[in-house]
Amino acid sequence: MNPETDPPLTYPEVGATRQGTMPAGYRHLDVTGEIPAPLSEAAAYLLTWELHRDMGFRPDSAAVRAAEGAKVVLRLGPLTAPCRVVWAADGPREAGFAYGGLPGHPEKGEALFLLEEAGAERTRFTVRSFSRPGTVLTRVTAPASRLVQRRLTRRFVAVMRKRFTAGAG
Template identity: 30%
Template sequence: MFTLTQPNDKTIAAFLAQQSRQDLNYPDTFASLGNLPASYDHNVAEVHLGNGEAIFAAALTAFRHWRQFDVGWVEALPRETPIEIGQNIAIRARVFRLWTLAACRIVDVMDEYDSDTRRFAFSIGTLPAHPEQGEERFEINQSSCGRVTYRVTAFFRPNSTAATVAWPYLRYRFNLFRRQSAGVIRREVIRAAA
């Protein structure tokens, strides 16, 4: 969906209601948990956030408010969407003078904690109104030495003829988002620690 005006809350709610009745638009569900399928493009962005439980907690708070999407030209809406399997989220983006909506579904959530390490991660899969097919996995990891990292892993390919034609530019933008997302989470953690 492309428009010259910014999609409002009512438009987003109707869009999500329609997309929530749809199946994922790709067959490789859960592949972001392990070996990425060869028939897709792949991208990984990772950043060291700092050390310690306070850093992990700040990153987790940012996740729960979908801050990793706050890169200046992308938003995940509605913000109050809980990170739970089966929840749908709209991605509102602005590229040049056009606005677009895409839809994703949370397909996996992992919250692991033991005496030495902690990991919170979730994967979103694309729905039919998304320009790409595939998954993105967002992870916060705390190692046994306290090191906290943020990582985004994605496998993706075009979802339509139009997306295929524009793929070099779209791939650039999707990969730019992942790098910018890592920077956003890092800034959120620094701000919380200040």
């Protein structure tokens, strides 16, 4: 990341999803589920943007794996959402990343995707975010936007779980 040439994130509370104290003035979402897979397998799926692809997004990034400072543009139909990874980990007990919105993203805020070891062949998966409208369109359509965000957040966990359920994949 080059602070002289890279665009700034669209919110000041960088890293708040990881710290656990969500900032005031934003919508907060937090969904957790257990995944029937070892952490290493779930991490390989998450960190290589595969979960996002299976969600229907078209992630465009020079980074093959989510890493701090990596930029990714998420496309879903006509939606374009440029982001930068603000935190990433790939360790023996936890793996995941958080990305924040860049200029041009329809929302201002951050989303975290965190995997934590939860026992033999089990992994806990959390999707946590804070956001507020970032454009005139998302302000005008805020009720519908909130509904879509809630559904997408729950779907991230469901798609991750389905990927590792017996017979899936």
